[in-house]
Amino acid sequence: MTITDFQTATLFRFATAGSVDDGKSTLVGRLLHDSKSILADQLEAVTRTSVERGFGGSASGEGQGQQIDLALLTDGLRAEREQGITIDVAYRYFATEKRSFILADCPGHVQYTKNTVTGASTADAVVVLIDARKGVLEQTRRHLAVARLLRVPHIVAAVNKIDLVGFSEAVFRDVEEQLLRAAAELGLPDVRVVPVSALEGDNVVELSARTPWYTGPALLEVLETLPAVDELENEFEAFRFPVQSVIRPQGALAPGLDPEPFRDYRGYAGQLASGVVRVGDSVTVLGSAAGTQITTSVAGIDFAGTSLPQASAPQSVVLRLSDDIDISRGDLLVEAGTFAEASQDLHASLCWLSPKPLREGAKVLIKHGSRTVQGLVRSIKGWLDLASFSEGPAADLGLNDIGTVQIRLASALPVEDYERHRRTGAFLVIDPVDGNTLAAGIASGVPDGEGEPRGG
Amino acid sequence: MNTAYLTEDRLPTGTRTGLSSLDALESEAIHIIREVVAEFERPALLFSGGKDSVLMLHLATKAFWPGKVPFPVLHVDTGHNFPEVLEFRDRTVERLGLRLVVGSVQEFIDRGDLSERADGTRNPLQTVPLLDAISRHRFDAVFGGGRRDEDKARAKERILSLRDEFGQWDPRNQRPELWNLYNGRHTVGQHVRAFPISNWTELDVWRYIEREGIELPGLYYAHEREVFRRDGMWRAVGEVSQPRDGEEVLTRTVRYRTVGDMSCTGAVESVAATAHDVVIEVAASTLTERGATRADDRISEAAMEDRKKDGYF
Ligand SMILES: Nc1nc2c(ncn2[C@@H]2O[C@H](COP(=O)(O)OP(=O)(O)OP(=O)(O)O)[C@@H](O)[C@H]2O)c(=O)[nH]1
Ligand SMILES: [Mg+2]
Numbered sequence: 001m002t003i004t005d006f007q008t009a010t011l012f013r014f015a016t017a018g019s020v021d022d023g024k025s026t027l028v029g030r031l032l033h034d035s036k037s038i039l040a041d042q043l044e045a046v047t048r049t050s051v052e053r054g055f056g057g058s059a060s061g062e063g064q065g066q067q068i069d070l071a072l073l074t075d076g077l078r079a080e081r082e083q084g085i086t087i088d089v090a091y092r093y094f095a096t097e098k099r100s101f102i103l104a105d106c107p108g109h110v111q112y113t114k115n116t117v118t119g120a121s122t123a124d125a126v127v128v129l130i131d132a133r134k135g136v137l138e139q140t141r142r143h144l145a146v147a148r149l150l151r152v153p154h155i156v157a158a159v160n161k162i163d164l165v166g167f168s169e170a171v172f173r174d175v176e177e178q179l180l181r182a183a184a185e186l187g188l189p190d191v192r193v194v195p196v197s198a199l200e201g202d203n204v205v206e207l208s209a210r211t212p213w214y215t216g217p218a219l220l221e222v223l224e225t226l227p228a229v230d231e232l233e234n235e236f237e238a239f240r241f242p243v244q245s246v247i248r249p250q251g252a253l254a255p256g257l258d259p260e261p262f263r264d265y266r267g268y269a270g271q272l273a274s275g276v277v278r279v280g281d282s283v284t285v286l287g288s289a290a291g292t293q294i295t296t297s298v299a300g301i302d303f304a305g306t307s308l309p310q311a312s313a314p315q316s317v318v319l320r321l322s323d324d325i326d327i328s329r330g331d332l333l334v335e336a337g338t339f340a341e342a343s344q345d346l347h348a349s350l351c352w353l354s355p356k357p358l359r360e361g362a363k364v365l366i367k368h369g370s371r372t373v374q375g376l377v378r379s380i381k382g383w384l385d386l387a388s389f390s391e392g393p394a395a396d397l398g399l400n401d402i403g404t405v406q407i408r409l410a411s412a413l414p415v416e417d418y419e420r421h422r423r424t425g426a427f428l429v430i431d432p433v434d435g436n437t438l439a440a441g442i443a444s445g446v447p448d449g450e451g452e453p454r455g456g
Numbered sequence: 457m458n459t460a461y462l463t464e465d466r467l468p469t470g471t472r473t474g475l476s477s478l479d480a481l482e483s484e485a486i487h488i489i490r491e492v493v494a495e496f497e498r499p500a501l502l503f504s505g506g507k508d509s510v511l512m513l514h515l516a517t518k519a520f521w522p523g524k525v526p527f528p529v530l531h532v533d534t535g536h537n538f539p540e541v542l543e544f545r546d547r548t549v550e551r552l553g554l555r556l557v558v559g560s561v562q563e564f565i566d567r568g569d570l571s572e573r574a575d576g577t578r579n580p581l582q583t584v585p586l587l588d589a590i591s592r593h594r595f596d597a598v599f600g601g602g603r604r605d606e607d608k609a610r611a612k613e614r615i616l617s618l619r620d621e622f623g624q625w626d627p628r629n630q631r632p633e634l635w636n637l638y639n640g641r642h643t644v645g646q647h648v649r650a651f652p653i654s655n656w657t658e659l660d661v662w663r664y665i666e667r668e669g670i671e672l673p674g675l676y677y678a679h680e681r682e683v684f685r686r687d688g689m690w691r692a693v694g695e696v697s698q699p700r701d702g703e704e705v706l707t708r709t710v711r712y713r714t715v716g717d718m719s720c721t722g723a724v725e726s727v728a729a730t731a732h733d734v735v736i737e738v739a740a741s742t743l744t745e746r747g748a749t750r751a752d753d754r755i756s757e758a759a760m761e762d763r764k765k766d767g768y769f
Contacts (some may be wrong), residue, residue: 011477076608078758079628088630090611091604093657099478102655114632120489121634244490248481248524255553257647269519270485271636304518315475316486316519329494353632367637370494426635435641440634 010230015119015152018129019145020108023160024088027129027198028105031220033043034205035420038073042124046072046076049081049189070198074105084348086348087112089119098224110139114230114353115125117146121426124228125154127219132165132195134382141386145402148186149349154226155183155191159217163197169213185389218283221288230448231420237313238338239275240282240424243268243331243368247318267302267318268327275299275335275367277319278310280346282336285327286414287369295336296323313423316376330371332414332424340446342412346375348398349404350429350439358397358405366409366440369423372430375411381406397439404444417446458501461653478664485512485652486519487601487636488615492650493519493526495640496597499650500557502769503529505545506715507672508601512653513660514670516599517552528555530598532586534578535562536696544673557593559585576696577624577720583767587623597640597648600769607762608747615654621645623767649769658713658745659738666731673710678729683708689722713738713745 018022032038037043038046047068055069059242074090075081086107094101098123104119108129120126126147130140147155157179174197183191187423194203195211196219205220217225229431247267253259277283284295300320301308311317319333346366352358366375384392384402397403418425429439474580475483489512489646493501501516503509516525549556561581564570570581590598604611614633617625631639640648654659665672683690683706684699691697696719699705710723711734728734760768 011480039744041744070549073612074608076761077609080762081626087628088612090608091655092611093605093655095659100660115630118632118634122636245494246489246522252524252526254517254520254522254524255551257522262577266520269490271483302521304521312475314480314487315482316481316490318521366640367639369637370491423635426637428634428637428639430639432643435639435643437632437634437639440632 010099010127010228012099012223012226013103013104013123014125014127014156014223015116015123016106016129017103017116017120018108019131019134019139020085020190021139022108022129022131022134022140023198024108024127024129025071025074025090025105027127027158027160027196027204027219028090028092028103029115030198030201030204031071031091031103032073032094034201035094035096035264036090042073043068046070067199081343084200088310089114096220096224108139108241110142110400112141113146116143117150117351119352120146120150120152121440123150123152123400125156125223125225125226126152127158129158129160129198130175130179132159132161132171135175140179141389142400144163144182144186144188144387146351149351150440151285151418153190153229155188156160156222156226157191157193158196158198159193160198161194162195162202163200167195167202167210169211172211172214177191178340182389186249192216192222194222195411207334213449222263222364226251237274239277239281239333239335240273240421241268241270241277241283241319242273242371242424243327243329243333244270244370245329246327249264265320266324267320268333269316270333270370271316272311272313274313274421276310276312277335283333284322284334284336284339285321285325285335286332286339286342287326288328288330288411289326293341294323294325296321296325298322302437330369332369332381334414339414339416342414343446344409344412344456346407346409346415346427346441347404347444348407349402349442349444351442352397352399352401352403352439354431354436354438355399356431356438357399358438359395363432365432366427366441367430368405368413371413373413374432375407375429378406378408380404386430415443415446417444418442419444449450478660478667481653481656482515482518482664484636484655485515488638488650488652489516489519491638492597492599492616492640492648492652495638496648498595499527499597499599500530500592500593500595500681501525501527501599502601503531503542503545503549503556504623504715505531505548505673506601507661507665507676508603508653510548510670511656511664512599513552514602515652524537524553524766527599527616528557528593530557530559530586530589530593530595532559532582532589533561534582535565535720536578538673538692538694538715540675540677541673541715555704557589559589561585575720578584579717579720580763580768582769583623583763586769587767590623595647595689596642597650598653599650601653602649602651602769603656603658603661604654607760609758609764613654613764615651616640617649617651618642619647619649619767621646625672625764627761627765627769659735662731662735662738666735669731670731672742673715675715675723677734678709678727680707682706683710683722683723688724690725691722693750694718715736
């Protein structure tokens with residue numbers, strides 16, 4: 001751990017992905033271990049368990065007898081330790097001088113894809129592990145497709161277990177080629193490939209002398225220098241603000257405040273989904289009541305007793321507006337002139353996460369921003385074939401399928417194209433009966449109303 | 457300009473607008489607190505007077521300013537309290553004008569509904585009074601100060617964690633939790649535990665306490681205390697925590713990293729007298745806060761997971 005630069009250090013979230021046993025958890029353990037983020041009592045506990053389970057002895061003969069099962073640093077559930085697999089996401093935290101990291105170690109097993117989608121949905125980067133001996137597998141392709149669908153900005157591929165192929169450049173180049181081909185088929189723009197041995201540490205934190213043919217940066221250096229989603233989006237996207245609640249403190253003012261200035265106070269609490277807002281900006285309110293659109297301006301930005309001149313995503317603030325408009329939870333505030341219109345028809349890709357299959361005619365709930373409305377699945381338009389990455393016809397969507405659907409909404413929602421607006425293009429599909437989350441929804445093919453976003 | 461996809465040549469080159477990590481964590485926590493308050497009918501916040509719960513209450517005051525915190529606080533009282541923590545709890549509740557609900561382990565023991573454990577610790581006994589308070593007050597969402605960096609089972613739990621009629625956590629069958637869209641739907645009898653500071657580390661908590669000037673019970677800072685050594689920890693001498701034969705009582709300068717049941721929470725030797733000193737100490741620490749100070753977590757490798765499955769925090 002380090003406290004250097006903590007005033008300016010930014011937060012970077014990344015998730016692991018890749019097929020079962022390709023070494024995700026071991027890599028995460030290695031990153032934590034070599035960046036000195038493991039404390040003595042944790043290391044002691046993991047060493048004890050490793051010895052009890054007879055772990056040790058690597059293929060290349062290094063570090064014999066000393067080895068610990070680094071995967072135990074994240075595989076924290078009893079069932080995971082017993083079976084030697086990851087079942088659900090483990091979140092771990094570490095910091096270097098440049099950055100604080102939130103790391104989501106995801107499962108590789110196909111049965112637990114819903115958990116990998118969970119981990120990847122908030123990620124700035126996905127680190128896809130590939131066993132050098134096996135190359136790109138169906139599950140690797142599934143995770144790449146998920147990363148593409150979720151528009152994770154960066155993919156870092158770690159070709160792992162390079163120790164087991166004699167640190168061979170030829171093997172690495174072959175896997176690299178398979179990977180870049182799959183990424184190109186999917187249209188993944190930013191993929192970097194690093195040869196690593198998670199078990200022995202090569203090219204994870206430090207560059208390895210055993211792969212002299214690799215001249216790029218070590219994995220940690222890649223992760224330290226990639227820009228985070230919010231840093232990217234702030235410069236490009238227009239202001240979006242789902243209203244979480246209305247703050248009218250009359251009668252329930254925080255103790256100690258003088259009631260006089262707050263007699264007519266009315267503010268809108270929320271977190272900026274994207275963009276920047278400044279006092280005086282023109283904003284349009286997309287109301288939940290019958291698709292209303294009213295334009296007004298920002299009179300003030302409050303945060304816990306401080307007035308701010310501006311706020312940017314992902315800040316949580318309270319906005320005050322110049323006009324007295326009827327606004328409630330579920331409404332969306334947007335930069336004036338940057339939004340087309342709310343619609344009752346939703347065209348989207350779904351990543352289906354439930355064992356209960358989706359059929360045409362299903363009634364579901366759609367949660368978008370701070371609103372939840374009913375929806376009817378009109379049609380299932382297609383299903384993504386992982387072998388070819390092409391879309392074929394489908395009658396239903398089953399667990400872990402990715403498909404495209406047409407949904408009719410009970411009332412119009414201001415959904416945008418996910419490719420352009422990650423936050424306002426995302427939604428949940430929820431089971432109206434038991435309340436479970438059925439799918440990750442990604443809107444597509446929405447006409448774009450965005451004009452030229454303002455510069456800087 | 458179209459923002460269809462971020463490619464290499466379109467990465468930002470100019471000034472970064474990214475928030476500092478502490479601001480990002482604060483904003484995320486406030487978003488979660490507001491979502492839960494908006495979507496649930498009867499939320500409550502677990503408040504023990506410990507640093508994580510004090511931090512949460514501070515975040516809640518910021519989330520609803522200039523309104524007051526719109527939910528009551530719930531304390532599951534082990535009866536093995538540090539007196540100064542109880543005093544701090546009452547003062548804080550009073551200052552913020554909150555309603556305090558107390559679930560008492562002692563009352564359950566007195567009624568014969570719980571029995572004292574052989575090792576004397578009462579932290580694991582909190583589950584029953586907690587679930588009782590939740591059902592008696594019909595709380596449908598309970599904010600907890602749990603952090604994923606505290607323990608390997610906590611590291612696996614969702615921010616909104618669904619609990620069944622028995623308060624049980626099912627780690628093998630958690631709902632997907634996508635983006636920052638939290639699904640709090642539940643059926644009658646179920647409730648949700650919400651962990652807004654899931655993503656904070658102990659160091660983040662202390663940096664934030666320092667930055668915001670948040671007041672804490674004095675025992676988080678270095679003070680002189682009569683202690684004795686047990687299980688490799690310094691234990692305070694108190695009503696429920698008496699030295700056994702051969703355990704020598706000494707006066708040491710110590711502080712607490714966690715406060716819980718006095719009979720099983722240990723102190724660490726420290727001269728850190730301010731939040732800033734603690735930040736430096738925590739950054740240099742070689743032990744986790746629970747490893748250093750909680751006897752109850754040493755019971756077994758999966759102690760926390762087992763307790764959570766039974767309905768614990
Ligand atoms: N020789 C060698 N073995 C490795 C390496 N990385 C991982 N392994 C081994 O591969 C096995 C699987 O590793 P894990 O880290 O559990 O794999 P995983 O990808 O997390 O598996 P799931 O989460 O269950 O999908 C373990 O026995 C590891 O010790 C490596 O770089 N070299
Ligand atoms: Mg794993």
